Amino acid sequence: MTTSPAAPSADAEPVPDRVAAEPLLSAGELRVAFPGRQGAATARAVDGVDLDIAPGEIVALVGESGCGKTTLARALLGLVPPTSGRVTFGGRPLDYGARALKAYRKRVQLVLQDPSGSLNPRHTVYDAVAEGLRIHKYGGDERAAVAGALSRAGLRPPERFFLRYPHELSGGQRQRVVIAGALVLEPELIVADEPVASLDASVRGEILALLLRLRDELGLSALVVTHDLGLAWNIADRVAVMYLGRIVETGAVEEVLTAPRHPYTQALLSVLPEAEGAPVILTGEPPDPSRIPSGCRFHARCQILASGEAERAGVAEACRTEDLPVLTGGSGAQVACHWARASGGGG
Incomplete structure (x- = not known):
């Protein structure tokens, strides 16, 4: 269940620019x-x-x-x-x-x-x-x-x-x-x-x-x-969306949650009570961290790949076989998704 926005104290001192500041x-x-135990793969x-x-x-x-x-x-x-x-x-x-x-x-x-x-x-x-x-x-x-x-x-x-x-x-x-x-x-x-x-x-x-x-x-x-x-x-102020050991989307909270670019973020948002349209039901559980799939680690559950949109964008093979780089730190909006990059965001 979500909660209504909470207003900060009216007497609060101004906070330094959180975007420009050096990381704490x-x-x-x-x-x-x-x-892994008894010879099982490392998680x-x-x-x-x-x-x-x-x-x-x-x-x-x-x-x-x-x-x-x-x-x-x-x-x-x-x-x-x-x-x-x-x-x-x-x-x-x-x-x-x-x-x-x-x-x-x-x-x-x-x-x-x-x-x-x-x-x-x-x-x-x-x-x-x-x-x-x-x-x-x-x-x-x-x-x-x-x-x-x-x-x-x-x-x-x-x-x-x-x-x-x-x-x-x-x-x-x-x-x-x-x-x-x-x-x-x-x-x-x-x-x-x-x-x-x-x-x-x-x-x-x-x-x-x-x-x-x-x-x-x-x-x-x-x-x-x-x-x-x-x-x-x-x-x-910012949100970092994590899937199977990696951050797959990050940025200012207003940007990520009003215009999500990663299919995983879109799926998480679609099931909120106030979301418009049909919810995206992800199939299965997240893969075992000891058996991370090749390519994009979300591809086996990705609604964009399943719908054929990734194929039409020409990135379906990359989704299945090409790993994505680790997103860098910092405050800028970033996404780890072949389809989002190819389609210019896919909002």
Whole structure:
């Protein structure tokens, strides 16, 4: 289900030009492969990804389950070491030493999908939010820091929530506690994995409005991992559409979601409730990442190839046999599709 657009705070400070800014986080030719068990083929979960996130920018990473987006997010967080490629933060390569990773994760925080699973039921809200401060041996006023984080997350007055337990809170309040636990360390970037998927529709808009307000007030960057293009429309500056380990289309959210060029993006958008025309039903599941097909990795499920449009455009053979290059990082609109390039976009 989609959510209605959330307006940023009227008192928010202007955000720097997110298009012109140098990337805060950058991935280059990133690959993550998992060896198969008992002689099985290697699974290429992330198979060549370039992705940039600028200061104060929200990027939505969109795709079906199994497309590799969560593995990519974990690699960007340093939770999964890449097989090859690089991750840089603030212009410096990510150091995978234990001490360096601990410092990095203070600046880049994870917000998980299910707040019930993220919160220890035996810990009060205060202890849940203070946990990061204690791990990082915070030397300031812990109580003030916890209160400030809860307040920024929309739980006011914060002292009212200090001694509550997760089961005493609503789903939206629990998600705000999780967000406060990330904010208490004053990160520069958050990675939110399906941040509203477990919430009622009435609460989703509130959490999205909160993320937008945090961006505008704090200059906070975010990578939002989601299968919901409606969510991407409501919150993101840019969207990156991922399929079978690669980003297949990327660009400003208005451009990608109003004039999608890749058949996969078109199919994902066609099933939204407000979409015009008949939905495109993709056949089968995404291919196994240990058996990535030749040519365009989407060709076996592609409605454009099945309809004969790719044949008429003279690219059907290329679709089946010629691999497409990894899309480069940056803010410009890009697509990895033989047919879209041949037809000038195919809107």
